[in-house]
Amino acid sequence: QALQLGTVLVGSPTQDGTISILTTSAEADEPHRVQFPAPCQGSPLSPGQPRWANYVKGVIQHYRGGPVPGFSAVIASDIPLGGGLSSSAALEVATYTFLQQLCPDDGDLVAKALACQKAEHTFAGMPCGIMDQFISVMGKEGHALLIDCRSLETVLIPLTDASLAVLITNSNVRHTLTGSEYPTRRRQCEEAAAALGKASLRDATMAELEAARSRLGEEVYRRARHVISEIARTAQAAQALQDRDYKTFGRLMVESHNSLR
DSSP: OOOSOOEEEEEEEOSSSEEEEEEOOTTSOSOSEEEEEOOBTTBOOOOOSSHHHHHHHHHHHHOSSOOOOOEEEEEEEOSOTTSSSOHHHHHHHHHHHHHHHHSOOOOOHHHHHHHHHHHHHHHSOOOOOSHHHHHHHHOOTTEEEEEOTTTOOEEEEEOOOTTOOOOOOOOOOOOOGGGSSHHHHHHHHHHHHHHTTOSSGGGOOHHHHHHTGGGSOHHHHHHHHHHHHHHHHHHHHHHHHHTTOHHHHHHHHHHHHHHTO
């Protein structure tokens, strides 16, 4: 089944063109209530303090329907912040889903996920990939989701074996992606792709990487090696789940973890 954790945003439109939002999360930075005018032509929203509100503002600014009216809303979430469960994507997607009720868009799921990703890039300053937003928008209970980050195609992989238990544990170690290694590692992968003459490491082979090793710094080489091998592991893992070969899937997960070191 799916994790019994989530983020909800509940509210109603107002007539004064003001957006007022309260978060009930004790972990969020202060203040827990924000108020600002609904965006309009020539008067866009911009990021600021508190940081939690930037995710909401970014989605409002990049919402594909509209115009967004004033509204009053409360956010409640039991997803731990910085715990690796995509709490920021959950907040973005919850906000977008709420806006769809206020002023519907065309219902395009891929575009919805991309708008949420754009909000994180431009308002939270985090150059994230698309995985978190895609699983939040398109995930289905009892399934894993295989994502092609280039074509943006997705495939639901059934995880319905009653004899299988997947444990998700909270280490209580928190991360903040914007201050983390992620932007640095992304830059290193782009550097490696450029050195290999590729638009993306998706197009590179391990043999090509080894041939270019002397031209890459050791750290950049290791980053590229992880990405190229991880792409192969992901395809193998999807096949292993379809075959109900959980031993192979588990081995691939361990290899993935070790490859990150």
